[in-house]
Amino acid sequence: MAYDYEKSIRPGKLPHIWCPGCGHGIVMKGLIRAMDTCGLEKNNTAIVSGIGCASRLPGYMDFNTLHTAHGRAAAFATGIKMVKPEMTVICCGGDGDGTAIGGNHFIHACRRNIDMTYVIMNNYIYGMTGGQFSPCTPTGMKASTTPYGNPDPIFDISKLAIGAGATFVARTTSFHATQIDKLIAEGIKHKGMSVIEVLDDCPTSYGRRNKFRSVVDMMKRLKEVAVPVAAAAKMTDEQLEGKVLTGVLFKEERAEYTDQYAKLIARVQGA
Amino acid sequence: MKRTLLTGNGAAAWGARLAGVEYLPAFPITPQTEIIETIARWIDFGEMDCRMVTLDSEHSMITAAGAAAVTGVRVFTATSSQGLLYGMEMLYTVAGWRAPFVLVNVSRGLASPITLEPDHNDILAARDSGFLQLHCATCQEVLDCILLAYRLAEDERVRLPVIVNLDGFYLSFTREPVEIPDAESVARFLPPFDPENLGFRAGAPLSEAVAVIGGTPYSYFRYQSHLAALNAVDVFAENAAAFAQAFGRTYQAVEAYHCDDAELVFVMMGSFATKAKEAVDRLREAGEAVGLLRPVLLRPFPAADFRRALSGKKGVIVVDQNLSMGKGGVLHTELASALYGYPGTTPVLVSFIGGLGGRDISAEEFYEMHAVTRQAVSEKRAPAPRLLYTEVELREMKKIQAIARVQGLKEQQT
Numbered sequence: 001m002a003y004d005y006e007k008s009i010r011p012g013k014l015p016h017i018w019c020p021g022c023g024h025g026i027v028m029k030g031l032i033r034a035m036d037t038c039g040l041e042k043n044n045t046a047i048v049s050g051i052g053c054a055s056r057l058p059g060y061m062d063f064n065t066l067h068t069a070h071g072r073a074a075a076f077a078t079g080i081k082m083v084k085p086e087m088t089v090i091c092c093g094g095d096g097d098g099t100a101i102g103g104n105h106f107i108h109a110c111r112r113n114i115d116m117t118y119v120i121m122n123n124y125i126y127g128m129t130g131g132q133f134s135p136c137t138p139t140g141m142k143a144s145t146t147p148y149g150n151p152d153p154i155f156d157i158s159k160l161a162i163g164a165g166a167t168f169v170a171r172t173t174s175f176h177a178t179q180i181d182k183l184i185a186e187g188i189k190h191k192g193m194s195v196i197e198v199l200d201d202c203p204t205s206y207g208r209r210n211k212f213r214s215v216v217d218m219m220k221r222l223k224e225v226a227v228p229v230a231a232a233a234k235m236t237d238e239q240l241e242g243k244v245l246t247g248v249l250f251k252e253e254r255a256e257y258t259d260q261y262a263k264l265i266a267r268v269q270g271a
Numbered sequence: 272m273k274r275t276l277l278t279g280n281g282a283a284a285w286g287a288r289l290a291g292v293e294y295l296p297a298f299p300i301t302p303q304t305e306i307i308e309t310i311a312r313w314i315d316f317g318e319m320d321c322r323m324v325t326l327d328s329e330h331s332m333i334t335a336a337g338a339a340a341v342t343g344v345r346v347f348t349a350t351s352s353q354g355l356l357y358g359m360e361m362l363y364t365v366a367g368w369r370a371p372f373v374l375v376n377v378s379r380g381l382a383s384p385i386t387l388e389p390d391h392n393d394i395l396a397a398r399d400s401g402f403l404q405l406h407c408a409t410c411q412e413v414l415d416c417i418l419l420a421y422r423l424a425e426d427e428r429v430r431l432p433v434i435v436n437l438d439g440f441y442l443s444f445t446r447e448p449v450e451i452p453d454a455e456s457v458a459r460f461l462p463p464f465d466p467e468n469l470g471f472r473a474g475a476p477l478s479e480a481v482a483v484i485g486g487t488p489y490s491y492f493r494y495q496s497h498l499a500a501l502n503a504v505d506v507f508a509e510n511a512a513a514f515a516q517a518f519g520r521t522y523q524a525v526e527a528y529h530c531d532d533a534e535l536v537f538v539m540m541g542s543f544a545t546k547a548k549e550a551v552d553r554l555r556e557a558g559e560a561v562g563l564l565r566p567v568l569l570r571p572f573p574a575a576d577f578r579r580a581l582s583g584k585k586g587v588i589v590v591d592q593n594l595s596m597g598k599g600g601v602l603h604t605e606l607a608s609a610l611y612g613y614p615g616t617t618p619v620l621v622s623f624i625g626g627l628g629g630r631d632i633s634a635e636e637f638y639e640m641h642a643v644t645r646q647a648v649s650e651k652r653a654p655a656p657r658l659l660y661t662e663v664e665l666r667e668m669k670k671i672q673a674i675a676r677v678q679g680l681k682e683q684q685t
Contacts, residue, residue, distance in 0.1 A: 051353075069382060070300075070353060071328065101298075101328040101357075129299035130308065132325055144308050145297065145325050147315040 008032045010062045017056055021207075021215030023174030023200025027121055028057050030180030030198075031092070035063075037185045038088075045088045048077040050102055053128045053202075054094035054121040071102025074109040077116050085258035088188060089116040096126045096134035099155050103135070110164035110193050114257040117187040117194040122157055123202035131205030142209045157197045162250045167192035169250040174200035175222040176246065186248065192256045199244065272456070277449040279442030282410040283349065283375045283435070284309035285449070286417025288319050289457040290373070292347035295323040296335035301387055302439035303351040303377040329354035330361055336372055337365025340432070343466030345421065346372035351439065352379035352393045359396065365432060366401025367496065371424035371469075372432050373417055374402070378541065379439040380628040388629025389438040391541065391593040395601050401496050403433040403503050404569040406540045408526075410447040413437050415520060416567070418461055422510045425464055428502045438542040440629060452518055460517045500571045507568055524573035526565040527580055529555060533562030535586045535644055536618075537637070538606060540566050543592055543626050550637030561641060566602075574609035581610065584618040586648040588640050592626040599656045600624055619647050625659035632659060
């Protein structure tokens with residue numbers, strides 16, 4: 001029987017804004033399946049986003065949803081989680097939103113290890129405004145503002161999250177559709193800051209400018225560059241050149257922020 | 272000189288190009304992005320010798336612009352709406368540095384709710400920052416005002432940054448015929464930036480500052496900026512005269528349209544004022560003595576110009592494309608304070624709010640505003656401020672809300 005996505009979405013908000021070939025829809029379906037697996041209840045779940053193509057995702061989802069300001073998803077989500085720690089809080093957004101204008105909020109949410117799940121759709125570009133380079137546009141690749149190729153080094157979002165203190169960090173791609181929901185579900189179940197980076201190419205603003213002939217080519221590339229962590233352990237540095245590790249990249253148990261905060265209140269009040 | 276079709280964004284890019292800007296810190300935002308993309312392309316083609324960096328936010332962008340300007344180079348940047356507000360802290364900071372550069376703002380209504388279309392709450396939030404403000408009504412004005420803005424910003428009597436404002440969509444994406452002056456004429460009007468005492472010279476400092484100061488020196492420096500801003504009224508007039516001589520186009524701090532013999536006068540700013548112009552023409556055909564005043568210069572506020580132009584008028588119809596919650600229209604407030612207490616300038620001021628989030632203002636609404644004001648003049652009493660909103664729109668809103676409620680009920684049942 002076909003999976004019932006409709007119970008989780010707002011049909012009145014469709015059609016969505018995403019271009020043909022965009023991976024955001026694949027991620028959204030993965031998110032729906034993951035939330036279903038975790039048995040998340042509508043009234044006890046908040047999905048928060050910033051601004052951009054990926055940040056339009058919550059609008060289609062039939063949960064408590066907040067479409068906020070550019071880069072601010074993690075800050076809004078922190079506010080919700082602090083006063084409603086029983087709520088499941090999910091952030092979603094793109095690479096520009098999360099790591100450029102919102103980079104500060106992102107790393108500090110990781111540092112606090114506050115219990116939320118941040119699904120960051122990395123399409124290496126500012127898609128909505130027409131393809132300006134982001135902190136994730138690979139060096140040498142073209143964007144509307146880097147016609148000779150991007151001179152900047154990039155952020156590795158997963159490494160950034162691990163370095164900043166997130167306690168569950170995983171990566172996959174929009175080609176690996178079934179892995180998306182598994183990793184997000186694991187992230188939701190994990191107590192602490194979970195970051196799931198999904199590489200999902202933007203055919204309109206990135207692909208065309210960088211001579212990808214079709215969405216299929218872009219998908220094939222995602223398939224080819226992805227190497228599961230376990231497989232990578234058996235490969236040489238040479239073999240791993242240009243590859244992207246997928247799967248659970250980092251996981252540890254560490255005190256969660258709202259728990260610690262509740263304990264602090266209890267201690268100070270002499271309970 | 273050549274005449275071509277340009278969008279407001281294209282005209283803004285041409286203004287920056289002709290001004291010979293040396294540095295452009297950038298960050299994309301709708302509806303501004305076309306400006307930075309156009310300039311990026313010119314730099315790519317080798318048509319423009321300028322350094323451009325896309326920064327990580329508008330906050331960083333305005334910081335970089337101010338810092339670069341005080342090293343003595345000509346700097347340009349552009350943003351819109353949420354971006355301008357995100358950089359607000361730095362607007363105050365770099366204006367306090369007296370960093371002379373030009374920032375183009377493409378007006379767009381502010382969140383929440385989110386819109387992409389224009390009103391002036393964004394630019395008016397920067398009203399008290401120390402930036403001077405020029406407001407454009409046509410694509411030609413966008414190009415010209417950028418050239419005027421550099422001369423104004425860099426003048427030693429002023430030395431303040433300037434925002435040139437154009438309305439999103441209505442100007443940013445609308446093509447109009449624009450005369451692009453040739454580079455030689457522009458270079459004569461606007462020679463390369465002579466930073467004089469501005470610049471980084473640790474070996475020969477002019478003064479040494481302290482990190483944090485008390486109220487006495489603070490008040491002094493803040494008031495110095497205010498006085499410098501006031502100087503800009505006369506400097507703008509001088510520059511506009513030079514501009515008219517060089518390019519044949521005349522600008523005034525307050526543009527007057529059929530005002531001399533008018534009894535009632537519309538006051539509006541930005542591109543929507545062109546709709547008022549059209550309405551003035553129609554009303555005049557119907558025999559009404561009506562005119563229009565449009566401030567091009569909003570900071571400094573050209574109070575004396577308004578007082579002169581409105582002296583002896585019976586009524587003023589102020590149409591604000593902004594809304595100060597709990598007060599009303601900002602332009603109405605500004606105008607009232609400029610006119611109050613001056614002999615001979617006591618027309619009835621009638622306030623309307625319209626065009627929020629790009630909502631159109633129709634010809635019929637201009638006629639209605641005119642009729643309401645004529646009535647107010649005869650009764651010698653201004654009516655309460657009013658939002659331009661039709662019954663059809665209200666019905667449509669109620670319908671949408673009814674649908675939303677039905678969905679809400681369904682959710683509760685399941």
